[in-house]
Every structure is written in structure tokens, then in C-alpha cells.
Amino acid sequence: IMYCKADNNLTELHLFNEKSFVLSSDTLKKVEEELPSDQFYRIHRSHCVNRDYIKSINRNTGLAVEMKNGTKLEIAKDKKEDFYRWLGI
Numbered sequence: 001i002m003y004c005k006a007d008n009n010l011t012e013l014h015l016f017n018e019k020s021f022v023l024s025s026d027t028l029k030k031v032e033e034e035l036p037s038d039q040f041y042r043i044h045r046s047h048c049v050n051r052d053y054i055k056s057i058n059r060n061t062g063l064a065v066e067m068k069n070g071t072k073l074e075i076a077k078d079k080k081e082d083f084y085r086w087l088g089i
Contacts, residue, residue: 002053002067004031006046016053016069041086044076051087 005012005021006028013022013031024031032040032048042048049065058064062084063075075083 001035001040002050002069003071003073004028004035004040004048014071041083043079043083044074047073049073054087057089 002014002016005014007023009027011024011026011028011031013024015021028042028046028048032042035048039052040048040050043065049067053068055066055068055070057075058066058072062080063077064072065075066072
């Protein structure tokens, strides 16, 4: 799993190099609880990312990550500092 995206009360599980995704009937919160916290971080109310697939962080604003497949995901302002600590930067 590269990242998870909330879709109402469902969760899209996006896989690396896949054009499609797996849809889970669980909420993002429930999916997040099942994932290892040292590997996945919830950067926004709608997104949870896998640290192994983060390509870069927008250094201008620091409020977006680019995943290795080119997808850009927003980082919530209130999550930024904790996210950076989690990454060790």
C-alpha cells in the first residue's frame, strides 16, 4: 500500500504502479488503526501515507508530499510538525 484515501465511509487503498485501487468498506480511521504506525502516517483527514513511497516534500510551503508515482497529497497544517518529527527531519 502506497497511500490510503478517505472516500466518505470507505477507503481507497492505492498500490504502487497501479492505475486502480482497492476499495475497503472500512473508514480511514479503522484502516489506519490496522496499519503499522512506524510505516504509515495520517497527514490529513483524507490521506494516510506509507513512508517508503514518499518521493519528496514541497519545501516551499511544506504542505504537500509527492508520492513515487507522482501523486501529490496535501499535508494538513496542524499535522506538519508532527509529520516532520515522525520522518526525522
